Amino acid sequence: MPQNLARRVPLTHLDRLEAESIHIFREVAANFSRPVMLYSIGKDSSVLLHLAMKAFYPAKPPFPLLHVDTTWKFREMIAFRDRIAEEFGLNLIVHVNEEGVRDRVNPFDHGSNFHTYVMKTVALRQALDKYRFDAAFGGARRDEEKSRAKERIFSFRNAAHAWDPKNQRPEMWRIYNTRISAGESIRVFPLSNWTELDIWQYVLREDIPIVPLYFAKRRPVVERDGMLIMVDDDRMKLRDGEKVEERMVRFRTLGCYPLTGAIESDADSLEAIVGEMLTARTSERQGRLIDKDESGSMEKKKREGYF
Amino acid sequence: MQQHLKIEKDDEAADVRDYLALQEQKTLLRFLTCGSVDDGKSTLIGRLLYDTRLIFEDQLSALERDSRRHGTTGDDIDFALLVDGLEAEREQGITIDVAYRFFATPKRKFVVADTPGHEQYTRNMATGASTADAAVVLVDARQGVLRQTRRHTIIVSLLGIRHVVLAVNKIDLVEFDRATFERIAAEYRAFAEGLGFRTIMPIPLSARYGDNVTQPSERMDWYEGPALLGYLESLPLDDEAKERPFRFPIQYVNRPDLDFRGFAGTVASGSVSRGDPVVIAKSGKASRVSRIVAYGGDLERATEGQAVTLLLEDDIEASRGNMLVAPDARPQVADQFTADIVWFDEHALLPGRSYLLRTETDQANATVTELKYRIEINSLAHEAAKSLEMNEVGVCNLSLQAPIAFDAFAENRATGSFVLIDRRTNATVGAGMILHGLRRAENIHWQALDVDRAARAALKLQRPAVLWFTGLSGSGKSTIANLLEKKLHAAGRHTYILDGDNVRHGLNRDLGFTEEDRVENIRRVAEVARLMADAGLIVLVSFISPFRAERQMARELMKEGEFVEIFVDTPFEECARRDPKGLYKRALGGEIKNFTGVDSPYEAPEGAEIHLRTEGRAPEEMVEAVEEWLSGHGLDDGR
Numbered sequence: 001m002p003q004n005l006a007r008r009v010p011l012t013h014l015d016r017l018e019a020e021s022i023h024i025f026r027e028v029a030a031n032f033s034r035p036v037m038l039y040s041i042g043k044d045s046s047v048l049l050h051l052a053m054k055a056f057y058p059a060k061p062p063f064p065l066l067h068v069d070t071t072w073k074f075r076e077m078i079a080f081r082d083r084i085a086e087e088f089g090l091n092l093i094v095h096v097n098e099e100g101v102r103d104r105v106n107p108f109d110h111g112s113n114f115h116t117y118v119m120k121t122v123a124l125r126q127a128l129d130k131y132r133f134d135a136a137f138g139g140a141r142r143d144e145e146k147s148r149a150k151e152r153i154f155s156f157r158n159a160a161h162a163w164d165p166k167n168q169r170p171e172m173w174r175i176y177n178t179r180i181s182a183g184e185s186i187r188v189f190p191l192s193n194w195t196e197l198d199i200w201q202y203v204l205r206e207d208i209p210i211v212p213l214y215f216a217k218r219r220p221v222v223e224r225d226g227m228l229i230m231v232d233d234d235r236m237k238l239r240d241g242e243k244v245e246e247r248m249v250r251f252r253t254l255g256c257y258p259l260t261g262a263i264e265s266d267a268d269s270l271e272a273i274v275g276e277m278l279t280a281r282t283s284e285r286q287g288r289l290i291d292k293d294e295s296g297s298m299e300k301k302k303r304e305g306y307f
Numbered sequence: 308m309q310q311h312l313k314i315e316k317d318d319e320a321a322d323v324r325d326y327l328a329l330q331e332q333k334t335l336l337r338f339l340t341c342g343s344v345d346d347g348k349s350t351l352i353g354r355l356l357y358d359t360r361l362i363f364e365d366q367l368s369a370l371e372r373d374s375r376r377h378g379t380t381g382d383d384i385d386f387a388l389l390v391d392g393l394e395a396e397r398e399q400g401i402t403i404d405v406a407y408r409f410f411a412t413p414k415r416k417f418v419v420a421d422t423p424g425h426e427q428y429t430r431n432m433a434t435g436a437s438t439a440d441a442a443v444v445l446v447d448a449r450q451g452v453l454r455q456t457r458r459h460t461i462i463v464s465l466l467g468i469r470h471v472v473l474a475v476n477k478i479d480l481v482e483f484d485r486a487t488f489e490r491i492a493a494e495y496r497a498f499a500e501g502l503g504f505r506t507i508m509p510i511p512l513s514a515r516y517g518d519n520v521t522q523p524s525e526r527m528d529w530y531e532g533p534a535l536l537g538y539l540e541s542l543p544l545d546d547e548a549k550e551r552p553f554r555f556p557i558q559y560v561n562r563p564d565l566d567f568r569g570f571a572g573t574v575a576s577g578s579v580s581r582g583d584p585v586v587i588a589k590s591g592k593a594s595r596v597s598r599i600v601a602y603g604g605d606l607e608r609a610t611e612g613q614a615v616t617l618l619l620e621d622d623i624e625a626s627r628g629n630m631l632v633a634p635d636a637r638p639q640v641a642d643q644f645t646a647d648i649v650w651f652d653e654h655a656l657l658p659g660r661s662y663l664l665r666t667e668t669d670q671a672n673a674t675v676t677e678l679k680y681r682i683e684i685n686s687l688a689h690e691a692a693k694s695l696e697m698n699e700v701g702v703c704n705l706s707l708q709a710p711i712a713f714d715a716f717a718e719n720r721a722t723g724s725f726v727l728i729d730r731r732t733n734a735t736v737g738a739g740m741i742l743h744g745l746r747r748a749e750n751i752h753w754q755a756l757d758v759d760r761a762a763r764a765a766l767k768l769q770r771p772a773v774l775w776f777t778g779l780s781g782s783g784k785s786t787i788a789n790l791l792e793k794k795l796h797a798a799g800r801h802t803y804i805l806d807g808d809n810v811r812h813g814l815n816r817d818l819g820f821t822e823e824d825r826v827e828n829i830r831r832v833a834e835v836a837r838l839m840a841d842a843g844l845i846v847l848v849s850f851i852s853p854f855r856a857e858r859q860m861a862r863e864l865m866k867e868g869e870f871v872e873i874f875v876d877t878p879f880e881e882c883a884r885r886d887p888k889g890l891y892k893r894a895l896g897g898e899i900k901n902f903t904g905v906d907s908p909y910e911a912p913e914g915a916e917i918h919l920r921t922e923g924r925a926p927e928e929m930v931e932a933v934e935e936w937l938s939g940h941g942l943d944d945g946r
């Protein structure tokens with residue numbers, strides 16, 4: 001039975017963003033032989049997956065999901081990941097840099113920079129090489145960070161997975177140049193033109209499941225380097241003078257738990273999160289330790305092959 | 308207490324939902340800022356973001372820190388650093404690539420593309436312009452309209468943008484002088500008048516101090532027009548106003564099982580309802596839309612901009628690159644057309660060279676058959692040209708190996724645009740806007756002949772082939788080809804040698820040795836070789852043919868398996884030592900220009916069928932190697 005009759009005309013801002021993203025997904029499916037979707041479990045990944053389901057309906061997305069597991073993700077993220085993969089009936093590949101695990105690389109002893117480089121950037125390159133993926137979807141948005149604002153939707157990577165920001169391919173209209181030589185690949189960003197508000201608005205409109213860590217709850221945290229770090233397991237050792245407190249907190253972005261700052265909040269519904277966001281005075285990535293290690297650090301990581 | 312909190316939260320939730328509903332009502336305007344270097348584009352966007360309160364505290368403190376380190380504005384905040392996101396940009400104080408920023412006012416949402424002013428980054432400016440509805444062209448009040456202002460204005464016009472704001476920036480540096488503003492505005496209008504803009508709005512402003520950016524300035528009482536932001540908020544969006552014919556480029560055929568065959572794509576224009584008749588553009592076959600499939604339930608209707616999956620009543624053939632269209636208003640289907648081209652690559656566009664042409668979903672090999680003229684940036688004059696250099700704009704005729712479905716760009720930006728891709732480097736080298744199809748493509752059809760190539764070859768008891776010898780001058784191509792022909796002839800084969808020098812005495816005597824002429828030289832020879840192979844001959848082509856693109860073009864002209872590339876590989880030093888015609892001596896002495904290997908490049912083959920390393924070996928050995936290869940590939944038998 002036909003549904004959704006009148007709502008579609010004229011298209012709203014969100015409808016247009018949705019259509020653009022679906023178009024991008026299909027472009028990749030039509031042009032690449034081994035695409036993959038990077039699934040990082042956050043809200044952007046949730047939206048990305050929802051759009052992929054729409055793009056190929058009634059078929060399943062014709063590519064697997066890849067999660068690069070640093071082994072330091074919040075436990076709730078991993079549980080959510082496994083549940084979603086099962087519910088949607090998707091092929092989920094989990095890749096861990098085993099050399100990093102063997103060398104016991106971790107954010108506490110090696111610092112966020114080195115940890116992220118080994119367990120995320122190198123791990124990602126390993127996985128892309130291992131499975132010979134020629135296109136990889138990521139959930140990055142241009143409004144997140146200055147170097148991301150500069151990136152193409154179809155972003156070319158050389159055989160070493162490196163981005164050359166000074167020499168990007170022109171990207172005209174909706175015509176995407178998907179041509180690559182052996183070993184080269186394209187990173188594809190279907191959410192390029194979405195803002196943080198768009199994402200939340202879409203999660204609300206489409207009732208998309210997200211990790212419960214986004215909602216405020218009493219959680220055990222310690223204050224460290226000006227951030228509230230949640231004690232997610234016993235690998236986190238307390239420094240002198242630190243004490244674990246139960247506080248009402250939530251997360252604006254999700255990553256490795258020792259590197260992701262919580263904010264004090266009582267926003268326990270999507271509406272409350274959006275309300276809080278509208279009055280926020282700091283940007284979303286502020287809770288991320290990895291962006292601040294060096295100036296221009298996101299660009300540097302991207303040139304090395306980080307998403 | 309709990310109860311009270313609950314009510315408060317419900318109220319808040321309702322407020323948020325109301326707010327979001329309002330957000331959904333807002334229209335979206337995409338615009339770009341462009342103009343010459345240092346006219347203040349990035350500063351203007353930084354100012355817009357700052358004044359619309361879209362800069363967060365952590366970004367502001369980072370900005371203050373960066374301003375002290377890289378800034379160009381003394382102790383003040385350097386707003387340009389908000390948008391110049393690449394390290395190289397901050398260090399050099401320039402914009403290299405387009406940055407997309409997002410902001411909103413109570414009336415409208417905006418996506419702004421901040422594009423670079425340097426001529427060498429014109430391709431990035433065009434990237435930003437291709438998806439914009441309006442352009443803000445900046446000029447420095449002290450400098451006025453510059454060459455780059457004109458170039459950007461022309462590109463903006465070609466890319467179909469119909470609304471231009473001329474932002475006369477740094478007006479504070481000319482003491483808010485009215486006469487200066489009016490002089491610049493008049494000069495710009497005179498230039499842009501014939502470029503097809505619907506509105507041209509000059510606004511005097513100071514991005515650095517915010518005059519006439521978001522608020523009307525109090526320092527220019529002589530100016531009665533709107534501030535920039537207010538003007539952009541009220542600019543009409545005229546894209547969806549008129550109903551256009553239905554166009555649905557097929558992007559992807561969705562076939563999860565044998566019972567479902569859906570055509571996935573985005574509606575490029577018009578709309579379609581369930582039951583509507585549609586036609587497959589390239590074949591003309593007709594059917595009706597049986598379902599419009601979307602996640603969450605079928606739709607009754609799909610309109611411009613929607614990404615859906617269409618099912619047809621009949622099981623007819625159509626694949627990616629084809630188009631579902633309205634039966635009573637069809638697009639053109641042709642393999643030749645005329646188009647505006649903006650060239651991006653440092654290697655010039657050359658007539659005769661083969662490129663890959665790509666539309667939204669289709670692609671075909673394409674050759675520029677004629678460069679009609681180049682547009683001179685300052686005067687807009689049409690100039691005769693033999694090539695289109697980087698950042699130049701011109702009008703060309705193109706010929707494709709297979710027809711595509713298209714509309715004129717003026718009618719439809721989505722179905723009238725294409726890019727050109729270098730087939731070797733995969734770089735996007737140019738962008739095109741189709742003006743019109745060429746009549747001759749419709750009227751000249753292939754004449755079907757009764758005696759065909761197979762019949763002609765059979766009579767000669769041989770399989771036709773094109774043996775393409777490539778290599779430096781003096782590498783031994785002609786010697787080897789000549790010996791080989793003698794042996795083939797003795798064996799009763801019908802052969803012909805096309806030799807570079809000999810052909811230049813006749814068919815190609817009008818051509819010189821510039822890059823353009825070399826491309827045309829090869830194109831003609833490849834066409835002749837094709838005709839001869841069609842006639843059943845074994846053709847030996849002995850040409851330096853230095854460029855991969857042309858050899859590739861020749862390869863694609865021939866039937867699969869009929870083209871045999873033979874790389875006669877003799878090192879430059881050896882060729883120069885042999886120097887059978889004394890040419891190297893003269894070239895190295897500067898007497899001959901554009902000599903391959905000396906001051907003109909030779910691109911060695913990467914996937915040649917036969918690779919002959921000649922050094923220290925006799926020509927007879929080389930010929931045997933070729934014969935061996937031919938017999939190994941069934942090219943020596945009597946059929």
